[in-house]
Amino acid sequence: MHRDDDQISRAKTGDPDAWRELYRAHAGRLVVWLSTRPSGDSAVAPEDLAGEAWLVAARRVSDFTGTSEQFAGWLFGIARNLAATTDRRSRRRRTDPGLSETLELPADDVIAEAEGRDWVRSALATLPPRERDVVACIDGVGLDVAGTAEALGISAVAVRVAHHRGLKRLRAAVTPEQPVTPAGLG
Template sequence: MVAADDQTIAQAKDGDHAAWRALYTAHAGRLLVWLRMFPSGDAGISAEDLASETWLTAAAKIADFRGSTGEFGGWLFGIARRQARNAERRSSRRRTSPATTETLDDLLHPLRAHGADTAPDSDNWIAWLLSHLPAREREVVSCLDVVGLDVASTATALGINASAVRVAHHRALKKLRALGVEVS
């Protein structure tokens, strides 16, 4: 059974600017944080670019969406995930590798780059922790714990079922505990 649209979604489908502003306000910041967790591999494509493409796609396909404002988040993050994967595929086909003075290993593993006794700043710490997880678990932790989606929205965003989300989250937290991270 398909859920009926709530008022905000119905208004957004009708082109109401206030409804789109409400949806944007509720999800834009979390979407951008989430997209920054998964670099595209192409220096010419930023998380902001991917977020813009995601919102454009959502606006074009809103007529196909059925559900509530709460369910919109999972649908939107699913679009963002596909946008990010497409950008990553395009980048790999181009085989571009911009030269930098820092290696990717130094960026993702700040403890190794700065010495074991130096703690990285909070942004690098999160990236370092997530770099120790397999891709699926990294995506689940990013959705649930970094941007605050619920299990159902995370499942929709990642194209998996809720049980798979819970299992991946459990495994990820177990791995993070093994690294000495206190997680609840």
């Protein structure tokens, strides 16, 4: 069984300095990681999901046991669940027959074009979802294998395999002469 480190113990008692340290260590990485994931709802920014994840973490920190580094995986897992809920909710909203292609098509084109400008997002977009998420966690925001497994809700072995495959695909796809474009942008 894991034990809480000093920072987590202090956070559980509501120590603002402990929360400030946790926030400084993980907030930026969380927003960057959420930016690499499709949200399904353009009205929900990665910063919004990250803020909601921090609120859930503050409410449920008594359920967490571990170190401040393990806290990152737990926090990212909360954010992943919130993002999935947001995606499901937005897909249900799009089923309204009154909303025709005129609303969806231009928004998708604008989003795809904006993502096409960002090289990292473009490269990650070429990967299957699991590989994209694993590479973004490990190489994008610096989580370790255990933290990535916790964040994504998969085993450490699955993380290692997806990381290896993702990096192999990126190496094969990325050459100086051939820029990466997200699937469907041609």
